[in-house]
Amino acid sequence: xxxxHKDLLDVSQLSKSEVMAIFETAGRFQELQxxxxxxxxxxxxxxxxxxxxxxxxxxxxxxxxxxxxxxxDTFSLAKSSSSLTKGESLKDTALTLQAxxxxxxxxxxxCSGAARFLAERLDCAVINAGDGRHAHPTQAILDSFxxxxxxxxxxxxxxxxxxxxxxxxxxxxxxxxxxxLGAKVRLCAPRTLMPPAVKSWPVEVYSDLNEAVKNVxxxxxxxxxxxxxxDGLLPDLREYARTYGLNQRHVDLANQDVRILHPGPxxxxxxxxxxxxxxxxxxxxxxxxxxxxxxxxxxxxxxxRKGEE
Amino acid sequence: xxxxxxxxxxxTLDGKEVDVFVAxxxxxxxxxxxxxxxxxxxxxxxxxxxxxMPSMTDVHVHLREPGYEYKEDVxxxxxxxxxxxxxxxxxxxxxxxxxxxxxxxxxxxEKARKFWPKGPRLxxxxxxxxxxxxxxxxxxxxxxxxxxxxxxxDGVPVKSTKIFRRAVEYASDWxxxxxxxxxxxxxxxxxxxxxxxxxxxxxxxxxxxxAEALQVARDILMAEYLxxxxxxxxxxxxxxxxxxxxxxxxxxxxxxxxxxHYLVFTEDYLxxxxxxxxxxxxxxxxxxxxxxxxxxxEALNDGTIDCLATDHAPHASYEKETEFDVAPxxxxxxxxxxxxxxxxVKDGKLTKEAFTRAWTTAPCSIxxxxxxxxxxxxxxxxxxxxxxxxxxxxxxTLYSKGKNTPLLGTTxxxxxxxxxxxxxxxx
Numbered sequence: 001x002x003x004x005h006k007d008l009l010d011v012s013q014l015s016k017s018e019v020m021a022i023f024e025t026a027g028r029f030q031e032l033q034x035x036x037x038x039x040x041x042x043x044x045x046x047x048x049x050x051x052x053x054x055x056x057x058x059x060x061x062x063x064x065x066x067x068x069x070x071x072x073d074t075f076s077l078a079k080s081s082s083s084l085t086k087g088e089s090l091k092d093t094a095l096t097l098q099a100x101x102x103x104x105x106x107x108x109x110x111c112s113g114a115a116r117f118l119a120e121r122l123d124c125a126v127i128n129a130g131d132g133r134h135a136h137p138t139q140a141i142l143d144s145f146x147x148x149x150x151x152x153x154x155x156x157x158x159x160x161x162x163x164x165x166x167x168x169x170x171x172x173x174x175x176x177x178x179x180x181l182g183a184k185v186r187l188c189a190p191r192t193l194m195p196p197a198v199k200s201w202p203v204e205v206y207s208d209l210n211e212a213v214k215n216v217x218x219x220x221x222x223x224x225x226x227x228x229x230x231d232g233l234l235p236d237l238r239e240y241a242r243t244y245g246l247n248q249r250h251v252d253l254a255n256q257d258v259r260i261l262h263p264g265p266x267x268x269x270x271x272x273x274x275x276x277x278x279x280x281x282x283x284x285x286x287x288x289x290x291x292x293x294x295x296x297x298x299x300x301x302x303x304x305r306k307g308e309e
Numbered sequence: 310x311x312x313x314x315x316x317x318x319x320x321t322l323d324g325k326e327v328d329v330f331v332a333x334x335x336x337x338x339x340x341x342x343x344x345x346x347x348x349x350x351x352x353x354x355x356x357x358x359x360x361x362m363p364s365m366t367d368v369h370v371h372l373r374e375p376g377y378e379y380k381e382d383v384x385x386x387x388x389x390x391x392x393x394x395x396x397x398x399x400x401x402x403x404x405x406x407x408x409x410x411x412x413x414x415x416x417x418x419e420k421a422r423k424f425w426p427k428g429p430r431l432x433x434x435x436x437x438x439x440x441x442x443x444x445x446x447x448x449x450x451x452x453x454x455x456x457x458x459x460x461x462x463d464g465v466p467v468k469s470t471k472i473f474r475r476a477v478e479y480a481s482d483w484x485x486x487x488x489x490x491x492x493x494x495x496x497x498x499x500x501x502x503x504x505x506x507x508x509x510x511x512x513x514x515x516x517x518x519x520a521e522a523l524q525v526a527r528d529i530l531m532a533e534y535l536x537x538x539x540x541x542x543x544x545x546x547x548x549x550x551x552x553x554x555x556x557x558x559x560x561x562x563x564x565x566x567x568x569x570h571y572l573v574f575t576e577d578y579l580x581x582x583x584x585x586x587x588x589x590x591x592x593x594x595x596x597x598x599x600x601x602x603x604x605x606x607e608a609l610n611d612g613t614i615d616c617l618a619t620d621h622a623p624h625a626s627y628e629k630e631t632e633f634d635v636a637p638x639x640x641x642x643x644x645x646x647x648x649x650x651x652x653x654v655k656d657g658k659l660t661k662e663a664f665t666r667a668w669t670t671a672p673c674s675i676x677x678x679x680x681x682x683x684x685x686x687x688x689x690x691x692x693x694x695x696x697x698x699x700x701x702x703x704x705x706t707l708y709s710k711g712k713n714t715p716l717l718g719t720t721x722x723x724x725x726x727x728x729x730x731x732x733x734x735x736x
Binding site: 031032036083089090091109110112113114117131132133134135169190195197198201 | 369503505506508509510512513515517585586627629630632633634635
């Protein structure tokens with residue numbers, strides 16, 4: 001398949017067949033992960049800059065591992081070491097990065113729209129690893145890839161996304177992605193953590209978790225940012241955990257074999273009970289390994305694009 | 310009849326070809342045009358094929374001087390006004406230092422006299438509270454005497470209703486109207502994006518329309534209780550319009566303005582593929598929905614909204630060329646207001662009466678400024694307008710230092726060819 005996109009800004013850019021092509025490529029890389037030598041020379045001599053203006057361990061490491069397994073050279077630019085902390089503008093950072101002529105830049109930034117800002121100014125591929133509250137396409141891809149591997153097909157399944165939807169780029173991208181793949185999406189959160197115009201989204205909205213989990217096939221928990229209490233959106237964490245924390249009682253209300261996902265890092269005992277996080281139905285660690293292979297697929301598709309033209 | 314010193318020959322006024330006779334800066338007479346004219350020693354301005362329009366008034370601009378001259382200064386702002394068709398402009402007090410004492414007011418006026426001695430006329434707006442802090446009243450007697458035409462805390466609305474009430478009362482002793490920037494001080498402050506479907510999808514912090522309407526309601530109740538006038542700046546949503554209409558029906562002394570960008574753009578602009586997250590459309594109050602825009606047209610056409618005003622808010626390009634959350638709010642308007650709003654008249658969305666009222670008679674009557682209605686004795690403030698000339702909005706064609714407008718790159722129709730203030734050619 002000829003890859004048409006220069007950048008990955010959100011999953012809304014992708015057609016269903018392109019998503020399937022990513023899954024297929026990721027599936028091939030997954031077989032590779034079972035071998036003793038996991039590295040292939042596919043991207044030898046190509047370079048990827050990992051530009052993380054917001055702290056991240058797992059996404060950054062995942063991209064780093066993905067790049068290295070494909071033999072690409074990966075370079076890290078984290079906020080603490082980057083000139084952003086010295087007051088350099090994003091535009092100047094972008095131009096500096098451009099001058100280093102990388103083949104791809106993976107960007108994580110605390111502002112919605114920042115990945116697009118970079119993509120408009122750079123010739124290389126820009127992969128959005130999370131921009132503000134807007135989008136986290138690679139998370140949505142790895143989440144649905146995980147479910148796809150588990151079920152064979154996501155279409156027709158009912159998936160509940162639980163937690164701080166309003167501030168979540170993971171939720172935004174997953175709503176788009178799961179709808180694209182034909183799943184039914186439910187959202188559950190207190191009204192204060194719902195986007196103001198959630199009624200216009202292709203989802204069912206719940207404020208009562210006991211209702212929301214009924215007959216769902218999977219629950220995606222979102223991480224609760226602890227500062228939401230300070231912002232006046234929640235009374236306190238104890239009440240949140242008791243009202244919106246997922247536990248075994250909820251799992252019993254859902255469909256049998258309900259799958260539990262969490263993008264990490266988890267607040268055990270707040271949005272998810274500790275025993276659920278470790279239970280057999282939890283896909284949390286599968287998500288991590290899916291993360292590496294789907295990001296390998298994305299780096300491969302976006303970085304070898306020019307060679308095919 | 311006084312000695313005629315200027316004749317505008319063969320201009321088109323309200324669809325008729327006329328000659329306009331001017332003496333000592335005032336209009337003397339307007340006659341059906343004659344081809345061969347006995348001009349005596351009067352200056353003649355040939356205007357065949359050009360539309361004659363009364364100079365406009367903009368009661369809401371930011372000239373940035375003193376303090377932010379890299380964004381705009383009095384000289385460049387008045388240049389943009391002159392070419393934009395404006396003879397009167399009122400500039401807000403959020404400079405550095407704030408215009409809360411006579412030295413700053415006098416300095417602004419001195420600069421205007423120095424660079425644009427024949428106009429456009431500059432009418433500074435004094436701070437309503439010292440340093441715009443919302444805590445203590447500004448010395449309004451001093452400011453009024455120095456030349457401030459109104460008072461406002463624009464940009465940083467007074468949080469305390471108690472102080473706001475006292476400020477409106479105190480301003481009335483100096484016959485000055487208070488202009489209020491209506492924005493709830495706690496909800497989505499200066500987010501620059503409307504809270505709704507678009508902000509929800511883009512993941513941007515946003516301001517709901519009720520944040521504006523709540524303060525509009527407060528101001529209406531205050532104006533009614535105090536029996537004093539309050540002018541509402543840059544109204545952007547239907548909820549506010551409904552409240553203003555209700556207030557006017559009750560006889561409350563409320564007046565209001567809206568800005569051209571609310572008539573030309575909606576929040577959808579921020580989601581269009583080519584312009585997603587365009588910081589040039591980040592403005593406070595934000596671009597709202599189609600329904601809000603429809604309400605603006607209804608309100609302008611029926612007079613619920615009295616004035617148009619640009620809220621000309623120039624910023625340096627590097628300040629706007631940044632992350633959306635980081636960029637300052639504001640759109641420039643002096644250069645483009647005439648072309649865009651005249652187009653709305655031609656498109657049948659805005660009546661010609663509303664256009665003329667909103668840009669000339671209404672603002673001048675609220676703030677007691679000179680106005681030309683083409684009656685004998687009116688100031689000879691007018692411009693000749695080529696309605697068909699197309700121009701592309703670009704960094705080069707804008708006279709303002711501020712190039713921050715979502716109109717960049719678009720082609721507009723209509724250009725000022727020459728502009729007279731009190732019978733003197735300014736450009």
